[in-house]
Structures are given as C-alpha cells and as structure tokens.
Amino acid sequence: MAPSETDRLYYTDCYLREFDARVVEVKAESRGFRVYLDRSAFYPESGGQPADTGTLDGLPVLEVADEGKAVAHVLAKKPENDPVKGKIDWARRFDHMQQHTGQHVLSSAFEKTGGYKTVSFHLGKESSTIDLNSDRIGSRQIEEAVDSANRILFENREVRIFFAPTDAASRMELRKPTSREGDVRLVEIDGFDLSACGGTHVSRTGAVGIITVRKSERIKGLARVEFVCGGRALGKARDDYRFLSGAALQLSTSLENVPSLIQKQSAELRNAQQAKEKLQERVAEYRALELLASATERKGRRIVRAIVSPCDLEDPKLLAHAVVRQGSATALIGLKGEPAGLIFAQSAGGPDDMNAVLRQTVAQVGGKGGGSRDFAQAGGLDNGNLDKALTIAASLLS
Ligand SMILES: [Zn+2]
Known part of the structure; x- marks a missing residue:
C-alpha cells in the first residue's frame, strides 16, 4: 500500500528551516530506511532543483524522493522518536532558492526581450543552465535579457505563491504550464512572471541579489545559457578578481590591460618561435x-x-x-x-x-x-x- 500523502510545508513556507512531524511509515531499503512523515519541509529532487539535505532527529537525510503524493526521506538509521524534529541545511536550501527564483526571472526576461522560450532548467552544483528554443542568441541578446532580469531584482518585487484549481490555472497566461492534476501551485513575480512550479523561492526578488551569465553555447538547435545568482555570483566575482589580478601581477600590468598584453605577447612568442625554427x-x-x-x-x-x-x-x-x-x-x-x-x-x-x-x-x-x-x-x-x-x-x- 502506498504511504499516505505528505503535507509539503515548503509549498506554503519556503523559509521554514525546522519542523516537527509524526512518523507515518518506515520501510527498509538498501541504504537503510525510507521514512514517511505526516508533514515535511524537505524539498525532494524535482523540476531541475536538487533535493534538500539536513537531519531528522540528528540523523543525516541521505536522499529526499518525490513519490507522487508522499515524500520519502532516506536515512541510514531508523529514527527512535516520534514525533521527529527535522532540520534543513539552510545554507544549501537558500542557495537553491536564489538560483531557482533567479531562473524564473531570467527565463521570463529572455521571453520578454527576445521571445526565447525556456525548454529546460538544470540547477547544478556550481552553476545552473537554461536551454532556450533558439540557437541564434548572441551576446547582445544575452546582455539585454540579463539587464532586464537584474532590473527586476533591483526593484525588489514580491514573489507570491498561491494555489489554483487546474481549470482556472489553464485559463491563466502561464509562462510555464503544468500537467499536474488537482490544485496547481503558482509562483508569481509581481507584474513580471507567472509560472506553475513546485520549487522553493525567495519572497522578494531583491533576495536573489544579482544574476550573471557565465557561458553560452549552441546545442542541437538550442542555446544553453549558464548562469549564477546571489552568493554564487559573489563567489564567481571573487574568483574572477583573484585569477585576473594574479595574471596582472605576472604581467606587471593593470587588470584592464591583461587581455591586450596577452595578445601582444602571444604574437611576440609566435614570431620568436618562427625565428628559432629558422x-x-x-x-x-x-x-x-x-x-x-x-x-x-x-x-x-x-x-x-x-x-x-x-x-x-x-x-x-x-x-x-x-x-x-x-x-x-x-x-x-x-x-x-x-x-x-x-x-x-x-x-x-x-x-x-x-x-x-x-x-x-x-x-x-x-x-x-x-x-x-x-x-x-x-x-x-x-x-x-x-x-x-x-x-x-x-x-x-x-
Ligand atoms: Zn520555480
């Protein structure tokens, strides 16, 4: 028999870091046990966003799986107490909230500035990617979308989460529609984007901080755009500064002169190599x-x-x-x-x-x-x- 439905606490409160829950069922499995709770703030891997990590009664949660109605928490040991106390790894979750909300804003910005639709999203360990339905997206189109997206962050717009019956949702203008049955969870960025989504998001766009694109490439008729938001963007900016100032120090020049000096020295090196071969x-x-x-x-x-x-x-x-x-x-x-x-x-x-x-x-x-x-x-x-x-x-x- 399938375990009963888990009340997904992150659906209505993405900022909930700790919760108490009753243990509904425990099943043995290869890594230990699948623990089912009556309610959970743990986000299971879904829709391009990785699962949360954290603990149940101090025991590390190895995996959180979406089984349709129920959420399964995989643990190496069986929790001894009932109710149990759940704790989410907040730094990881908040990072995911920044990247995921940033993705909604960036995808909508690409659609508004160039009519490019997002066909898939992946939230990776270091950076995230969206695939857009055109391979004719150059740096000008990317800059335009990124500027538009960051303006929405600077305006600190509200991010609202609400539920609507399927038939009502199907009449709304959703950027990303859904095939889910029953009530549909909708994520709305005030005046900018409305999508059906089960993921975790920040409550105002300002919390995303900043969105920067790191790479873009063509893949089978699509454009794959790699981006980072918030804390990751800060980390990347810090890395960039370290790499560039290291290069500048080696070349005894200022940061902005590094590219032209490398170009000049490469040309000199090529000439010297040709002279040496002669x-x-x-x-x-x-x-x-x-x-x-x-x-x-x-x-x-x-x-x-x-x-x-x-x-x-x-x-x-x-x-x-x-x-x-x-x-x-x-x-x-x-x-x-x-x-x-x-x-x-x-x-x-x-x-x-x-x-x-x-x-x-x-x-x-x-x-x-x-x-x-x-x-x-x-x-x-x-x-x-x-x-x-x-x-x-x-x-x-x-
Ligand atoms: Zn989302």
Missing part, C-alpha cells in the same frame, strides 16, 4: 657540414656518427635530415637524455634499410622504435649504450 635549420646545416667533413667513407658514401646532447638550438632530427640531404650519406645519431634515443637516416634510395638496422640494434642494446627504409628512430635507451649502439649500427651497414 635558426635551428641553419644550425643543423652548419653542423651537418662539419660532421660530413670528418665522416668515414664506405663505397662512395659518407657515414656520419655523432652523439648529441639535447640543446635548444640543435634539433637531432633536423641534423639527420641535413646530413642526408648532402649527396650520398648515412647519419647515425645518438641522442643523450633520460632516456636516450637513436636516429638513423640515409639519403633517399640509399643501399640499407634504416628500419631493419635500428630494430637489430635495439634488440642488442635495449630501447624501442621503428620507421621507414630511409629514416628510423628509437627511444628508451641507456646513455651508456649509445656508443655501442652506433658501433653495432655501423657494422650492419652494407
């Missing part, structure tokens, strides 16, 4: 000529053997390519490092298979790698084995 090419060419001058010769080919240390201006891959570009040559290059590596290359169409030479070499000295017929590389070697590796590789050349 220099690396030049250095590789000079170094290749130097190594070729002292290279050994075998059957008309010059064989370069070198062990190089990692260096900003010397790139071993560029060096290998520079060597094999100079006529008929083979480059056997060991790269010092943790771990060390090998690069084997030959001029295009040379007589050996660099991939095979490399694989046979690492089979004897350790490491892992591979490549093509003219270019192969390996890593994961010990520095102490580089010289031996080059000797083995040289002996494998035809």
